[in-house]
Amino acid sequence: MENNNIKVAILGLGTVGSGVYKLLTQQSEDFIWKVGSKLEISKVLVNNINKQRSLAVDKEILTDKWQEIIDDPEIKIIIEVMGGIEPAKSYILQALKVGKHVVTANKDLLAQYGKELFDTANSQASDLAFEASVAGGIPIIRPLKQCLAGNKIEEILGIINGTTNYILTQMTYGQVSFESALQEAQRLGYAEADPTSDVEGYDAARKLAILASLAFQSRVTLQDVYIEGISNLTLADITYARELGYVVKLIAVAKHSEEGIEARVHPMFIPYTHPLASVNDSFNAVFVKGNAVGEAMFYGRGAGELPTASAILGDVIDVARNIVNNCTGRIACTCFYQSNHKNIGEINTKYYLRLQVKDKPGVLASIAGVFGNHDVSLATVIQKHRNENMAEIVVITDYVKEKHMNDALQIIRGLSIVAEVSAQIRVYSND
C-alpha cells in the first residue's frame, strides 16, 4: 500500500553520504512539522553492499543497482553525493528527465555541465538544488539566488578551499614552508594524497564558476576561470606581506563590470583589516559586494561530513516543501543574461613584485623607468641589500592592466642588472 511519505534515494555512502544518512534519520520525526510529510530513505546506492561499515545502516535499503532507483516511481528526490563526472552526470540527467528532483554537492559536474543539467531540470519543472556544492555548510547559494536577488552583484571574493587556507595559515603563523604545511595537512586529512586539485586552485575554480554564474546571472564555466595555485609561494613573500600589512590567501575573485565578467583564482595579498584576512585554518568565507547590500560576508565550515550534510538537508527540506506545495521548479536556472568574459590580460589590479637585482647605483631608476613606460606606478618600494653584489627590491604597484604589467616584466627580466623576478602576486585593494 502506498503511503504519503516523501521517498528519497542517496547515491553514495562516503563521508558526506553518511552524514546525510545520519541527519535524515535523526530528523525523520521533525519532517512532519517542517515539511508537512515524513521523509523516508528508500534506497542507498553503493558499490559494494557487503562492505563493512561503521555506520548503522539498514542493509535492506542498500543497492548496487541504479536501475532499482530510477525505475521506482515513488522515489521523488535523488541525493547525489558520489562526486565526479560519470556516472553522476548520467544518473542526474536520467532522474531529471523522468521528473525526479535532484539535490547534489557535485561542483565538478555543475562547473562544467551546469547548462545541460539546468536545461533538463527546467524542461521538466524539476528542482535541481546545489547548496552543498560550494563552501560546504555555509549558506551561500540560496542567499545569492534569493536574498540578494534584488542586487546587481559587483564582486565576489572567496576563500573557498579549506586545504589551501589551512596551508597558508600554517605558513603565515607557523613560519613553515609550503612543503611542510602540505605534509601536515595531509597527516591531518585536510589534504589528499594527490593534492593537485586543491593546491593548484582547480577545486576553488570550480566553486567560483558556480558562484559567479549565480551572482552575475550569466553562465560561467570552469573553462572561463583563470587559475594559479599556491605551490610556488615562499615564506619570503608571506613575510613581506605581513611587513606591508597584508596576509596572503588563495582568493577566488569574480567581478562584473560593463566590460564583462572576470573570474580568477590565485594567491592574493589581502589587507589585514579586511574581514577575509582573519578567515583562518580550514574555514571558508565568501565576501560579496552588491549595489544595494554593500558588503556582506558568509563564513563557516567549507567541508566535512556534517557541515556538507547540513547544506544538503536544507535543500532536501526545500525541495520537499515544493513537492508538498506542488510548486517544484519554482526557481529555475537564474542565468538570465549572457555577459561577455574578460581576458586575464585585460583585468586591472595592483601587484606585489619581488626582484633580485645587482646592487649598484642606478638600478632602481632603470627598473622604475621601464615601469613608467608601461603605465605602472609604484606605491611602495623596499630595497634590501642582500650581499655584496645583490639586492632585493620589493614593490607594491598602483592599479595597472595585467598585460601592461606582463609587458613591463618581460623587459625587466631582460635587463642585465636583473637576476630574477622572484614573485608576482596580485594585491587586493578597496580603492
Place this chain on the structure above:
Amino acid sequence: MENNNIKVAILGLGTVGSGVYKLLTQQSEDFIWKVGSKLEISKVLVNNINKQRSLAVDKEILTDKWQEIIDDPEIKIIIEVMGGIEPAKSYILQALKVGKHVVTANKDLLAQYGKELFDTANSQASDLAFEASVAGGIPIIRPLKQCLAGNKIEEILGIINGTTNYILTQMTYGQVSFESALQEAQRLGYAEADPTSDVEGYDAARKLAILASLAFQSRVTLQDVYIEGISNLTLADITYARELGYVVKLIAVAKHSEEGIEARVHPMFIPYTHPLASVNDSFNAVFVKGNAVGEAMFYGRGAGELPTASAILGDVIDVARNIVNNCTGRIACTCFYQSNHKNIGEINTKYYLRLQVKDKPGVLASIAGVFGNHDVSLATVIQKHRNENMAEIVVITDYVKEKHMNDALQIIRGLSIVAEVSAQIRVYSND
C-alpha cells in the same frame, strides 16, 4: 483592462521606503526574467502627499488613504516600511486577512505580536516575509528558515545593533568615553536624538527575539529577553578587556539546551580571536552554532537605505515567485515547538569583575573565600595598587550560575574591606 503585472503597495516613504522605491524602479525590467512577471508599484502610502521630496516619485501613485490600498484587489503585495506598532499592525492584519501578502522590516511588531501575525498569515496561506527585520541587508532569516533547517541550532551570538557597535568601536580604538562616542554617533546620524532604544539594548532585544524564534523553532518574544545596555561601560573596563585578550561588544545571545531557551542582550567580553571580535563600526554580524553546520557567521550592513531595501527586495521577489507558481504560504510559521524559557539567574557564564578594595593584607583571601563558598572559581586575578589606601582587583571567573554569582557579590558588597563593585560583565568562552 487588467494586466498581468504583480502590483505592490509601499507603506511609508522614509529612508527605507525610498530605497525600496528606487530599487524596484531600477529593476522593473529584470523582474520579467527573475519572477516571470513585471512588478508594478501601484500605490505608496504617505502622511503628506504634498511634502517636498528629493526622491523623484510619480505623484499619481502617492496616497494618504490606506483604504485605497486595502480595497484594491489587484494589489497583491504590501511592503510595510513605516515602522512602529500602530497603525502598521492593523494594516498588516487587514491585508493578510484579505489574502494579500506582506513584506515587512518591522522588528518591533514581530518581536511582540509575531504569533498573531503569523497565525493570521497561516490561516489565509498568505506570505509574511521579514528578512529586513533583523540585521538589515544581511541574509539571515532565510538561511535560518531554509538553509539551516536540517540543524538543531544550539547558539546564536549577534552584533545586531550598529549604533552601539559604532560607539564601542570608538571607545575601544579611539579611547574615548561613552558620552563622547555617543555624541559622535549622533553627529554622524548613526544614533538618534533619543538613543535609548539602541544604547539600552531594546533594539537588539527585539531582533534577538525574532532570531531565536527562528533558530529554535519556538516562539521567543521581547518579554522573554533579558536586557542590559552599554551606557554604564567605562573606558577602564574596555582597557582591561584588551589587556586580557578580549574586546567588549553588545552581544545578543540565545542558547537552546535541554533546560530550555535563554535569550539575553548585554555587554560581553569576546576573545579577540573570535570572528565577532573584528566586527567593527556600524557593521552587524550573526554567529550561529548548529549541530551539523558547526560554526557559521553572517556579516554585513545592519541598517541603511539600500542594504535594508536589498533585503526587502529579496523578499518581494520570493513572494512574487510564490504568486506566479501558485504556492503562497509555502513556508508558514516555523515555530513548531514550545520550549521552556530559562530565568536569567539560571544561566551559566564566565564573568569579568572589577572591585575597589582596601589595600591591606588578607583582602584578596577574604574575597576569594566568599567566591569559593558560592561555587565561583577564579581563572585570572589582577591586583593593582591605586593609591596608598586602595587597590583595584580585576577577576575573570570560570563558569558559574548567575544567581550564585549575584549571591556572592551581595556578600562581597557588604564586606568592610570592599568599597565598590565597579563592573560585572559576562565573558564569552568556547569551552
